[in-house]
Amino acid sequence: xxxxxxxxxxxxxxxxxxxxxxxxxxxxxxxxxxxxxxxxxxxxxxxxxxxxxxxxxxxxxxxxxxxxxxxxxxxxxxxxxxxxxxxxxxxxxxxxxxxxxxxxxxxxxxxxxxxxxxxxxxxxxxxxxxxxxxxxxxxxxxxxxxxxxxxxxxx
Amino acid sequence: xxxxxxxxxxxxxxxxxxxxxxxxxxxxxxxxxxxxxxxxxxxxxxxxxxxxxxxxxxxxxxxxxxxxxxxxxxxxxxxxxxxxxxxxxxxxxxxxxxxxxxxxxxxxxxxxxxxxxxxxxxxxxxxxxxxxxxxxxxxxxxxxxxxxxxxxxxxxxxxxxxxxxxxxxxxxxxxxxx
Numbered sequence: 001x002x003x004x005x006x007x008x009x010x011x012x013x014x015x016x017x018x019x020x021x022x023x024x025x026x027x028x029x030x031x032x033x034x035x036x037x038x039x040x041x042x043x044x045x046x047x048x049x050x051x052x053x054x055x056x057x058x059x060x061x062x063x064x065x066x067x068x069x070x071x072x073x074x075x076x077x078x079x080x081x082x083x084x085x086x087x088x089x090x091x092x093x094x095x096x097x098x099x100x101x102x103x104x105x106x107x108x109x110x111x112x113x114x115x116x117x118x119x120x121x122x123x124x125x126x127x128x129x130x131x132x133x134x135x136x137x138x139x140x141x142x143x144x145x146x147x148x149x150x151x152x153x154x155x
Numbered sequence: 156x157x158x159x160x161x162x163x164x165x166x167x168x169x170x171x172x173x174x175x176x177x178x179x180x181x182x183x184x185x186x187x188x189x190x191x192x193x194x195x196x197x198x199x200x201x202x203x204x205x206x207x208x209x210x211x212x213x214x215x216x217x218x219x220x221x222x223x224x225x226x227x228x229x230x231x232x233x234x235x236x237x238x239x240x241x242x243x244x245x246x247x248x249x250x251x252x253x254x255x256x257x258x259x260x261x262x263x264x265x266x267x268x269x270x271x272x273x274x275x276x277x278x279x280x281x282x283x284x285x286x287x288x289x290x291x292x293x294x295x296x297x298x299x300x301x302x303x304x305x306x307x308x309x310x311x312x313x314x315x316x317x318x319x320x321x322x323x324x325x326x327x328x329x330x331x332x333x
Contacts, residue, residue: 034292036288037289038205039208040289040292043205046209047212049216053216053220057219077311084304088300098301104286113285113286113287116285116292116296119300120296126310130314131216133314144324
């Protein structure tokens with residue numbers, strides 16, 4: 001098998017394949033249950049972004065899940081922000097802006113505060129996609145500037 | 156317990172100084188990572204698991220990105236030696252800041268001794284008012300949701316700005332000359 005130019009060794013790739021989905025599930029769990037346990041949308045989003053960054057580093061950015069997700073990252077971030085704003089604006093239907101307008105479930109369950117769960121997920125989407133998009137842009141920037149430096153002969 | 160906290164805080168100060176003084180960029184980034192992880196342990200010992208989790212994951216991703224950004228430029232940074240005037244001004248400013256810091260902290264209520272009134276109200280009303288078992292989330296997303304809205308706006312705008320500028324560069328493959 002010819003060695004590809006990009007990415008890290010086979011050991012790292014295999015371990016990343018095993019860990020990638022558990023990392024995403026962990027991030028979602030931290031985000032979903034942020035209103036019951038320590039964590040929340042921000043921490044969960046960063047965990048998910050870490051998973052994609054790991055995949056990008058291990059597989060080199062041209063293969064793996066990174067290129068697909070990268071195309072959607074900016075849109076997903078906007079969806080997260082709009083969800084937060086939309087949930088806040090729908091509060092007007094119950095009285096005022098940012099009013100928790102969703103019905104409440106039993107205490108200490110996932111449904112105890114649907115409003116907070118949706119806000120947490122909106123932040124998760126926004127932070128996860130935003131951080132990953134920022135990372136990818138840095139990688140592309142580095143690639144572009146590296147190419148320029150090589151052409152200039154000073155690299 | 157107090158000794159552990161003081162020891163950890165001293166370790167963080169040492170790590171920060173090391174990060175500033177190291178000539179090799181990669182070593183400095185690693186020192187910054189050590190400081191961040193130590194800080195998260197400090198938060199955990201002080202009973203703030205929410206902040207500790209956020210600190211850990213942010214530190215991991217920031218150190219990863221910084222290492223990715225500095226591996227290309229591992230050449231050591233050598234500046235001219237500092238002049239006496241710069242040292243005097245630097246040490247003087249540091250002393251003034253530390254003096255103000257000590258004066259400000261002397262005015263604060265003793266650590267954990269008395270809480271301002273809103274804290275009691277938050278603790279009493281969090282579950283009944285919002286349905287959140289985690290008081291931190293009830294404050295961040297409900298009682299003070301406007302703050303989080305503002306924070307979300309800041310992140311959105313900053314990342315959108317970075318995307319617009321850097322994507323342009325990445326597509327053209329050219330770095331604008333300053």
